[in-house]
Amino acid sequence: MITDVTERGGAECVRGEFCEQRVEGSERFVVGSEVWLTGFEPFGEHEVNISQQVAEALDGFSDVIGLGESPGPYRAETRESTLVLHTTILSVDEEGSNAIASRLESENGDVAEKSGLPEAVVHLGLAENAEWIRIEECAVNRLDFRIADNSGRQVSDAQIHQIAPARLHTTSPHNLILAECAGDDRIRRSDDAGEFVCNETYFRTLHAVETKGLKDNFSRALPVLFVHLPPTSAIPLDEQVELVRRIIALSVQRPSMEVVGGLLRNDENHLLAARRSPEEYMGGYWEFPGGKVEPGESKAEALEREYFEEFGWRVKPLRICEEYSHTWPEMAVQLTFFLCEADGELPPAVMTSHDECRWLQESELMGIEWLPPDVEFVERIQEKGVANL
Structure with a gap:
């Protein structure tokens, strides 16, 4: 049995748009990313399942999540995520896994007609012996049950x-x-989601995304994540709810990376260019x-x-010449270019990431094949003049 906790009698979400919902007790609307969140019913000897408790606590959440201060140069593209969460409680059997x-x-189907695809899917499950929350990096194409699932199925x-x-x-x-x-x-990394229904669910969802070529609004593969939760004896329920909320908020974000480049200029006003290996x-x-x-x-x-x-x-590095950004579906890059000079005489280059480097005159700048995001920048350098950087 699969229980869709949210009654979707309110606003509908159309794929390619954001989901709009009224916040209960308020006149304002929240426009945000719809996320499908799942938990599992109890199984085996467990009377409750922490994944169900957390998923139900977050069902219907519609608001902005602040991500706080940036942790460093590799970070979320923005410091806020606006979420609309819809919870489904899955049965611990083949039907639930699929x-x-x-x-x-x-x-x-009704869901596809009514609200389209989400911006992410986050599965929650119980890791009965864990002491921390596990971010599962992968699922394996294998079933090997230690106990029977809730339908009596025990696969080896x-x-x-x-x-x-595989x-x-x-x-x-x-x-x-x-x-x-x-x-x-x-919160820690894990590469072992087990070989029970948790792993089965994760694999089936990832396989659907891959075979159907499903994308999010960034045009990247639809984000799917499995998060294993420890018992409440390890981390209290209220803490787990808040931590999972933050994980979900990050799942709809795009990474942003700070990158620097150096315009090394010599005494003849030539600039160094290098070709990637x-x-x-x-x-x-x-x-x-x-x-x-x-x-740091x-x-x-x-x-x-x-x-x-x-x-x-x-x-x-002498001074910043230009700053701009470039985005791909999977990442946003914040680029900062410095004008540089050699610190003393340069020895012969020992190249580790490039197979050739050249000192280019201003007239030669557009005579080589630059990285596509850099072409307009190089054109601006040529217009301005290397001596005027």
Whole structure:
């Protein structure tokens, strides 16, 4: 038996738009990301299931979640998420494991007609021996039950899908969730969702997203996450409700990364360009060297480190030339470019991420194939003049 806790008699959500709901006792409306949240009924010798308790406590939530101070250069794109949560309690059996996958795959079902697809799916389950909340990174195509499920089914050494990968990874921004929760020992990474109905549910939902090519509003794969919860003896119920609410708020976010680049200029007003090695992401494109800002670093410090790691060179960042952002479905990148000069004489380059570097005259800047996000920036440099940076 599957119980849809929310009665959707209010506003409807249409795929491609946000969900609008009236906040009870208020005249204001909340426009936010619809998330399908699931928990499980009790099973085995358990009289209650923490996943059901948390899911029911969050059912119908419609409001803004503040994410607090940024944890560092790898963070959520915005510091608030607006959520509309709809809870379903799943039976601990094959029907329950397939409920959300079937709903996602439906083209003409009631849910698909009425509210379309969500912006994320978050499954909750009980990890009876856990002491912390586990962010499950993957599901395996395997069933091996230690006990029977609630229908009496006890499967041993079997596959969930005959034609499917052995393992499916979460489509949620799990690294972002863990980065935003760094320092909180109550939330930890896990790569073992077990081989019971929790894992079965996770695998079926991920498989539906993959086979149907389902996307969210960022055009990335629809985020699906499984979160295993410990008993209330490890973390009290009210704390778990708040922690899960935060995890859900992060699941609809896009990661944002701070990246620095250095325009290294020599005495002849030439700029250094470097070509990414073939094995690197977007290999073969040219760029101004740089990289990610690490936690605890200033942007200038990050650039100095990147130049030394990639070339063995010491450089001095002089000033910021330009700042802009670029977005992909999976990530937003905040770019800061510095004008730099060599800190002393440059030795022969020892390149670790590039296979060629060149000193370019101003007239040569557009003669190479730059990373697509950098092309307009390079055009602006050429218009302004290297000497005027």
